[in-house]
Amino acid sequence: MVAGFCLLADTLTFYYEGWHVYPPLSFWCLLVGIVLVDAALASSARLSGVVALAQAALAVASALLLPGGGALPDANDAGLLIAAYRAGAWLNGRRAVLALLYLAAGSIGAKTLGGTTDLTEWRSILLGAVKQALLAWLVGRYTTARGAHIAELEQRAVREREIARQNLADAIAEDRSAIARDLHDVIAHHVSAIGVHAGAARLGLSAKEGSPVSTALTAVETSSRAALLDLRRLLDFLHDSPAEGARQPGLGDLGELVHAMSAAGLKTNVSVQGARQELEGSLDIAVYRVVQEMLTNALRHGDGHVDITLRYGTSRITVTAVNPTAPSKRLVDDSPHRGIEGISSRARMFNGFASYGPINGGADWKTSVTFSMDGT
The missing domain is CATH 1.20.58 (Methane Monooxygenase Hydroxylase; Chain G, domain 1)
Incomplete structure (x- = not known):
């Protein structure tokens, strides 16, 4: 042009x-x-x-x-x-x-x-050469230098962003390693000790096999081993080095979870409504963890019984837990509700929602969580 x-x-x-x-x-x-x-x-x-x-x-x-x-x-x-x-x-x-x-x-x-x-007007001749040749040539040099400078600044900014991103990733990895070390040194040690002492107490009892005390100690051993297994998976994840073949538990492991809770004294009734569907990996893990938290809350604050309902829809899955609340274990207003907060957070990760609270005049506690199965 x-x-x-x-x-x-x-x-x-x-x-x-x-x-x-x-x-x-x-x-x-x-x-x-x-x-x-x-x-x-x-x-x-x-x-x-x-x-x-x-x-x-x-x-x-x-x-x-x-x-x-x-x-x-x-x-x-x-x-x-x-x-x-x-x-x-x-x-x-x-x-x-x-x-x-x-x-x-x-x-x-x-x-x-x-x-x-007139050749005597050499100043005018030189000024004409400056205007026609030198000035435009200098403008071209300046434009190129400025373009190169801008390109260098852009490349420098890209490099700085990459360095900052890498530093952030390194810092996150270092924090995750520190958290993993603390979990291993504190929680893993105490959970292992619980399992060992429970096993020793069970073996040292003169009570018959199958007695309530022996059953309770067996449940403690089983729960501690399951906790250590889950903790080991979490530590591998934090270290970004999962063991070969290792996986997080999902709804396929729900039977083992219910069995462990039953051994701990919680009668659990699980019902399924709608056609079962295969859930995507992370959603499957999230639903399992929500059920696990519901059972734990029922065991801690309930009266020994909980009804779990899995309702499959076309694009959603709803998990509902209803358990009677023991008067001596009912939640008070200043309770941290960290388990409930964790359930709500998992639901929001999958565009879902959670509701909870007392029903039947406060005699029962109901928790309901809905997850989206198609990301919408």
């Missing part, structure tokens, strides 16, 4: 100023030359030096072909400016300097070889 406007400006100017100055043959030859050298401004950047030389040669030719005594008309002044800009912007080192010398020589040669130019 720039080359087209430049060609249009030079050809129209030369047509109106040069047709009555040059002989017909010279006029048409110069006009064709202007069209060719200005059209070359649209050529590849690597030809900028050749284009500058052609523009300078045409300017000198327009002065040489000028009949004596006539004023030198404008021939390719616009082409000289754009050629100088191209040379400054797209050439480097010696090639850029040579292109500038070509253009300056062409401007000076055209002025000095013109028929009416």
Whole structure:
């Protein structure tokens, strides 16, 4: 586009100023030359030096072909400016300097070889070369340098963002490792100790096998081993090195969970409404953990019985737990409700919601959680 406007400006100017100055043959030859050298401004950047030389040669030719005594008309002044800009912007080192010398020589040669130019006005000739060649060349150099500077700043910003992202990832990994170490040193130790002491107490009892005390101690052993297994999975996850074949529990493990809770003294009734559906991995884990929390709450605060209902819909699954509340274990207003908060948080992760509270005049506690199975 720039080359087209430049060609249009030079050809129209030369047509109106040069047709009555040059002989017909010279006029048409110069006009064709202007069209060719200005059209070359649209050529590849690597030809900028050749284009500058052609523009300078045409300017000198327009002065040489000028009949004596006539004023030198404008021939390719616009082409000289754009050629100088191209040379400054797209050439480097010696090639850029040579292109500038070509253009300056062409401007000076055209002025000095013109028929009416007074050679004593050398200041005017040099200023003309500065305006036609050096100024546009410097603008091209500045534009390129500024573009390179902006590109460098953008690359630096990208590198800094990558470094910040990597530092954040390293910090998170370090925090996760620290949490894993604390979990291992504190919780794992005490849970292991619970299992060992429960086993020793059960073996040391003189009571018959199957007695309530022996059954309770067996349940403690089983629960401690399950807790250690879950803790080991969590530690592997925090260390970002899960064991081969390791997986988080899901609804497929619900039977084992119910059995363990029954051994701990919680009678659990599980019912399923609707057609069972295979849940996506993370959703399957979340639903299992919610059921686990419901059973734990019923065991801690209930009266020894809980009804769990899994209701499958077309795009949602709802888990409901209803258990009688023992008067001595009922939640007080200032209770932290961390288990309930965890249930609500898991539901929100899958665009779901949770509701909970006393029913039947406070005699029962109901918790209901709905998960979306399609992410909406």
